[in-house]
Amino acid sequence: MRGRDMINTHLPDELIVEVFRRLDSKVGRDACSLVCKRWLGLERLSRTTLRIGASGTADLFVRLLSRRFTNVKSVHVDERLSISFPVKMICCISMLQGRQKRRKGHAPSSKVDDGTKLSDSSETVESSCLSDAGLTLLGEGFPKLEKLSLIWCSNVSSVGLRSLAERCRSLRSLDLQGCYIxxxxxxxxxxFCKQLKDLSLRFCEGLTDAGLVELVLGCGKSLKSLSVAACAKIGDLSMEAVGAHCISLETLSLDSEFMQDRGLLAVARGCKILKVLKLQCVNxxxxxxxAVGVSCSSLEQLSLNSFQKxxxxxxxxxxxxxxxxxNLTLSDCAFVTDEGVGAIATGCKELTHLEINGCHNIGTTGLVSVGRYCLNLTELALLYCQRISNSALLEIGKSCKLLQALHLVDCSSIGDDAICSIARGCRNLKKLHIRRCYEIGDAAIxxxxxxxxSLTDLSLxxxxxxxxxALIAVGQGCSLTHLNVSGCHQIGDDGIIAIARGCPRLSYLDVSVLQNLGDMAMAELGEGCPLLKDIVLSHCRQITDAGLSHLVRSCPxxxxxxxxxxxxxxxSGVATVVSGCPNMKKILVEKSKVSERTQRRAGSIISYLCLDL
Incomplete structure (x- = not known):
């Protein structure tokens, strides 16, 4: 009834909080929090995840967040990501700094007049990053923390990590990528963190075998996932400890130039329930x-990269x-041949995903075996496979009826016959990506x-x-959401117009380097594809400001x-895009084409092509 607040009167806090938790988007949650003070407080209580970029005065920023969001269980700090503070937030941080200094008997270093002028604190916002003190504040403010990611936080050390570990004993997931811990x-x-299940140590140059061995001795029984990359001082000794103590380990990702057989043999023999193994170990x-074949009967995913031995x-x-x-990935494995692929095909008949990348001794025979025996195959990627010919995909098309995704890059021996066989046999195909396969033409597409x-994603x-x-046929038969035809010089207005008229759900389009594409296609795209979000027009010499205007007018x-x-x-065309697209987040253009007015209006979303290299 008008004038009656039925929701706040009848619904308890717990039910409203549960509604907030079921909202998928942050935008929706933020909108709900603006209804009234009660909803603002309840929405804050329902927040369980926070993401923090390279925020100035990060330590104090963490304190502010901990006061507002008390039930957070997941924090992601990534100092590669930049954020811009609203003036009000800068003032809050400045005021908090002033209070702290007054408590210590010092005068504040900057003065805030009316909430708009800030001297020293603005410089601090640009220069500071998360420190050990910030980690301590994280532990104090979020004692229920279960998941923590510290990505390239260069100022944190063992002191801060220990302080956090003492306070957050329910921690289950820890990512220390790029941290000098x-x-x-x-x-x-x-x-302290006996429930830890997931640990990522990528580019942690300060770690040695001693640190990982101590961690494994403390919480190895609970560890289920471990990722180590570019840690030169972590070697066989720590992997032997993993094999001896991590009996619940299910996922291991290891990238090391120094690892030998000894450590991984211990893992294979000790971690009997291993399901995912990703290795890039040249030695x-x-x-x-x-040993993996003998001991790891539960293995579901295997990725082997850059193996030479x-x-x-x-x-x-x-x-x-x-x-x-x-799931099997073979990348740059120089000595694997058709015999090895055939052994996988005949023995692992539940195979659904196969990627072969740059393995130059694998040819047609191995893929024919995959087609004959792996009838559940849903995704196939052949990258830089010069020796695989049409016969392989003829067999795949004949037998693998469940195939949904096919990726081909620089496969010079694959032509129209192979793709026609895939099209006729794999009617459930949803994604087709082809790059620099010069024998594939109109007949295949x-x-x-x-x-x-069912095709929704096409890249040629x-x-x-x-x-x-080819595009006329696709526009008549498929409802694409993603299309990339960059560098296909024979495609012009007619093909893109057919896509515009036949694919109203199109959201991504790359038509770069199409010399024959003009304004007529842009006008049709504007009329037929109102859901378009991303478009790449680079190196299109025939498109003018008028074409951009037609596109922008109907693609909000x-x-x-x-x-x-x-x-x-x-x-003028750049200004039209800026003024006509309220949701625009990124424009890539030459600097000479951006007027001073456009720069003032949308400088934060404009990126310039670098010509000074």
Missing amino acids: GDQGLAAVGE VTDEVLK FTDVGLLSVGHGCKKLR IAVGEYCK RFCDRVGDE MLESCHMVYCPRITS
Whole structure:
């Protein structure tokens, strides 16, 4: 009834908090918090996750957040991300600094007059980052913390990490990527955080085997996921400790130039329920994969990158012992051949995802075996595979009816016949990405448009033989949301117009380097694709300000626009994009095409092409 507050009168706090927790978007939650003071307080109570960028006076910023959001369980601090403070927030931080100094008997260093002038604190906002004191404040303010990510926080050390670990004993997930944490800090986590399940140590140059061994001794029994990369002083000794104590480990990701067989053999033999194994270790040999095949029967995902010392022998063991394997990636494995791939295909018939990248000794025979035996295959990626020919994809198209995604890059021996076979046999195909496969032309893509009605994501980059006829067929048969045809020189207005008329749900479009594309296509896109959010027009010589105007007028959801090296787009066209797109977040353009007025109005979202390199 009008004039009656039925919600606040009848609904208890607990029910309103539960409603807030079920809201998916931050925008929706923020809108609800503006209804009244009660809702503002309850919404703050319902917040469980905070993300913090490279915030000036980060330590004090953490204190402010902890006072407002008391039930936070997940904090993500990433100092690669920049944020801009509202003036009001800067003033709050300045006032808090002043209070602290007055308590210590010092005069405040800056004066805030009317909430708009700030001298010293504005410089601090730009220069400070999270420190050990900030970690202590995190521990004091968020004692219920379960997940913490500290990404490239260069000023934190073992002292701060120990202080946080003492206070946050319910910590379950810790990411220290790029932090110069010492062994003492990691040992403290093992001592106090007995429930830790996920640990990421990537680019932590200050760590040695001693720190990881101490952590494993303290909380190894609970650890389920471990990631180590570019830690030169972590080697076989710590992996032996992992194998001995981490009996619940399910995921191991390891990137190391110094790791030998000894440590990984201990992991394979000791971590019997391992499900995910991602390795980039140039010195590891077949002995490790043989142990994996014998001991890790629960393995579901295996990624092998840049291996120079293992051969088909290791894959034969995996194929024989890891019957549950679903996802396999082979990248730059020089000595793996068709025999190894065939062993995986015949032994691991539940395989759903396969990626082969730069393995130059793998050819058609191995992929034919995959087609014959891996009938549940849903995603296939062949990158830089010069020896794989049409016959392989003919077999895939014939047998793998569940295939949903196909990625091809620089596969010079694959042509129209292969893609036609995929189109006719794999009617559930949703994603097709092809780059620099010069034997694939209109006939292949026409077949895709005719048979693959579920296709939503199509990328044809620098495929010289694909033209307008192909896109006309796709526009008539598919409802795309993503399309990339950059560098396909035969595509012009007719093909893009067909897409605009047939794909009203299109949200991403890359038509860069299309020399024959003009304003008519832009006008049709504006009329037919109101959901368009991202468009790349770079190096399109025929598009003018008029075409941009037509596009912008009917695409209110546009968020990003790249238009460098478009000689017929002027500063007027750039201004039109800025004024006509209220949701715009990024514009990439030459600096000479941005007027002073446009710069003042939208300087924060404009990026310039760097020409000074």
